[in-house]
Amino acid sequence: VQLQASGGGLVQAGGSLRLSCAASGLTFSTNDMGWFRQTPGKEREFVAAINWNGANINYADSAKGRFVISRDNAKSTMYLQMDSLKPEDTGVYYCAAGVGSYTNKPSARTYAFWGQGTQVTVSS
Numbered sequence: 001v002q003l004q005a006s007g008g009g010l011v012q013a014g015g016s017l018r019l020s021c022a023a024s025g026l027t028f029s030t031n032d033m034g035w036f037r038q039t040p041g042k043e044r045e046f047v048a049a050i051n052w053n054g055a056n057i058n059y060a061d062s063a064k065g066r067f068v069i070s071r072d073n074a075k076s077t078m079y080l081q082m083d084s085l086k087p088e089d090t091g092v093y094y095c096a097a098g099v100g101s102y103t104n105k106p107s108a109r110t111y112a113f114w115g116q117g118t119q120v121t122v123s124s
Contacts (some may be wrong), residue, residue, distance in 0.1 A: 001025040003115030005095045010121045011085055019080040021095030021115055028076035029053075032102035034111055035069060035080050037091040037120075044094065044108045048080060051102040058106055062088070085122045092117040 007019040021033070034049040048069040049058045057069055068081040078095060096111035103110060 001097070001113045003095050003097060003113055005093060005115040005118040008093060008118030008120045010123065013086055013122055013124050015085050015122070016081070016083045017085065017120060019082065019093055019095075019118060019120075021078040021080075023076045023078070023097060026097060026113065028097075029073040031097040031099055031113075032111075033069075033071060033078045034096045034101065034106060035078075036094045036096060036108055037089075038094065038117075039091040046106040046108070047093070049102055049106045050078065052099075056102055058102070058104070082120070085120075087122045087124045090120060090122050092119050 002024045004022045030052050032051045035047040036044045037047050038044040046060050047063050050069045050071055054071055066084045071078045094117045095115040097113040098111040101110040
């Protein structure tokens with residue numbers, strides 16, 4: 001299984017980025033997917049999650065109204081559109097996959113597979 005995250009970069013506060021997560025080696029359409037963020041010295045924190053068919057979506061409070069998670073099962077790819085970025089959004093963003101991983105209380109422990117991460121840096 002490979003999850004390839006991309007799209008990170010350096011952006012000024014108020015700007016936008018679109019992250020992508022390309023999956024291979026798994027049946028993407030049956031996997032719930034999620035985005036998590038990690039900063040130095042802190043645990044990996046939940047950002048957004050989408051279930052296998054896109055019918056259920058969940059966001060961290062910090063992401064609501066600014067981020068949009070989506071997926072294209074035909075392309076085995078998940079996305080995270082991030083708008084109105086803030087310096088506190090800075091971190092390494094990881095995509096994750098797992099069958100039956102979507103819950104109302106998202107946790108990194110419920111996901112079986114992880115990508116390598118993409119760095120997002122928001123300058124003030």
